[in-house]
Amino acid sequence: MELNERKLKILEAIISNYLDTAEPVGSRTISKNYDLGISPATIRNEMSDLEELGFIMQPHTSAGRIPSDKGYRLYVDMILSAKYDSPKHLSYVEALLNKAGRIETLLQDIVAVLAKETNLTAIVSTPQYSKCKIKNIQLIELEAQKVLAVIVTDGNMANNYVLEINEDMDQPMLNKLSFILNNQLHGLDVEEINLPLIEKIKAFAGNQDEIIGKVLEVVFQAVHNNDDTQIYTSGAINMLRLPEFSDLEKATSIMETLDKKDYIRQLLLNDFDGESIETDGVNIKIGSENNNENMKDCSLITTTYHIGGKPLGVIGLIGPRRMDYQSAIFSLKCLIKEIEKRMNDS
């Protein structure tokens, strides 16, 4: 038995209807609402076949059908291969992006917009710091024995570190040290800072090697720390309003999952590390494809953003399996386009 044209049409009808209503779809509903020119009985036969093929399933004997992960997969692959949608230019996004500011704030604004736009949960990882190029390092006097190190990288990301050192320093001295640091580090990737390099640079600093060493060690540690990237989320409550989570047990469970930053980080960066960037840059995991009990009723759409040609972060949407993939993908693409424009010209 194979998936002929008519079966495919029925499958599409089932999915389409289910996306709208969240209710199992019966043969009569399809016959009435979709102009396929066949009776409920015929549709029932086809549905029986579709179930045997694994594309749809029945919650219980006398209910209609709902799409299975395999069914969604087919549907989503069709959307992805269509690629007819050229991302629109969204003026409100541009307005958002034109507010010059820190990239962290920008990303937080972006997930907020994305979540509001799609009524889903939006997540984003801050750029992978270790792979960024160092643009500028500046040491700033705080008080006796305390110094603030500001490290600016690609995309004008600024990271601040408070350092404790064992001697007092005034700003002119710190400027001198900053100059040395910049000479040595400008243009390097953050992860290129390693112990031999630290020793080498310390030599240049003469008797001020302590603070130089300290700055570099802090950066070194930050790099070898997977706390490297931050995760921002927005719109988790959107899930509470969905019928699939109308059971308090499930609602609590999904909220708890979305609240675990470490877990979300892993979910987001999983494929990213493995370089399995797919189809047009958009990657979709449906239900059990996430390989995780807590996410089995959810789908995850992700895509990467690039700074200086390198993929440095991931932005994504989490929603119920029964989500509007079409428009979610579209929103994501539009935003990515604008983000990259902003980050790379700045």
Place this chain on the structure above:
Amino acid sequence: MELNERKLKILEAIISNYLDTAEPVGSRTISKNYDLGISPATIRNEMSDLEELGFIMQPHTSAGRIPSDKGYRLYVDMILSAKYDSPKHLSYVEALLNKAGRIETLLQDIVAVLAKETNLTAIVSTPQYSKCKIKNIQLIELEAQKVLAVIVTDGNMANNYVLEINEDMDQPMLNKLSFILNNQLHGLDVEEINLPLIEKIKAFAGNQDEIIGKVLEVVFQAVHNNDDTQIYTSGAINMLRLPEFSDLEKATSIMETLDKKDYIRQLLLNDFDGESIETDGVNIKIGSENNNENMKDCSLITTTYHIGGKPLGVIGLIGPRRMDYQSAIFSLKCLIKEIEKRMNDS
């Protein structure tokens, strides 16, 4: 009719029991579990009086009693006036605080700990920037026509601003400008920066007045923007596990409320602005005292933290009215003590 000793004991018993069980408390329960030496019938008479006095109420005719806001208020005032609890030194908090770092990160860590400790929702506002003293300003070269301004204030808070200017600048030049800025601004409150002052400082900068003006204008704007303080929350999901929110409708409603940062900011800073800092620094609003429909089933405990002797931020806990006020207040006091120690020595 007045509130004699026995009535008070019964009220305490009712509240104590209700805090544990979240179920209306009947006369038999009190007679059995609390050693008051009187029978259920007598207790019933007293309860009838307590209800008439407005301290307790009945959800329906044949149910036990639950405390009213007025009842909680009496109970809470007794706790507050007792003040026998000298905040303990918590080693795990100290460990947290000793990680030198940005104040924003610190505050985020603190609410996380507080929420975990109390199983409530913890909220904190970042220090009121406009009332902080300027410690240091440093301009950092980013790229052609873009400069990063780092402004460090009391408590080593660093705020970064990306500025666009109309001419190229190298770092030595920016250092010179930073020097001028520091000379003029060091020790001032941020809010003391105003238009006349800006003009005055511009004069010192000679032909570099554009960038100087720009930096100051950005700061000026930030001050006159109530986006001044950020709000961090943690543990909102703790609410989902409480029996008072076992109804999905209510659960969603409270989660939505807690998700509205602007609303929470207002709630937190309401009394703060009005300087109505109360009893031992701890301020409690019970249920309808919050004057807000969404918060009518919740209580809010707040207290301020000081930097350099000035109250600059608020930290608080949101929980069900039926929360363990005693231990919540205690946790809050302990944390405040440690925070202030850390912020003021740094």
Place this chain on the structure above:
DNA sequence: TGTTAGCACTCCACACAAATGAGTGCTAAC
């Protein structure tokens, strides 16, 4: 006069049965 046992009454919560209805699979006719 304050306390207590007894009792009728109220009302929620829960369990259980019956009715409803949406949807199916199968069969036989077209």
Place this chain on the structure above:
DNA sequence: GTTAGCACTCATTTGTGTGGAGTGCTAACA
């Protein structure tokens, strides 16, 4: 190959009865 008809399934809704927790009131008691 398609379709009408029909028996069957099963979740959901509705109705009903029962148990139990708790009250208020009354009358008796110390």
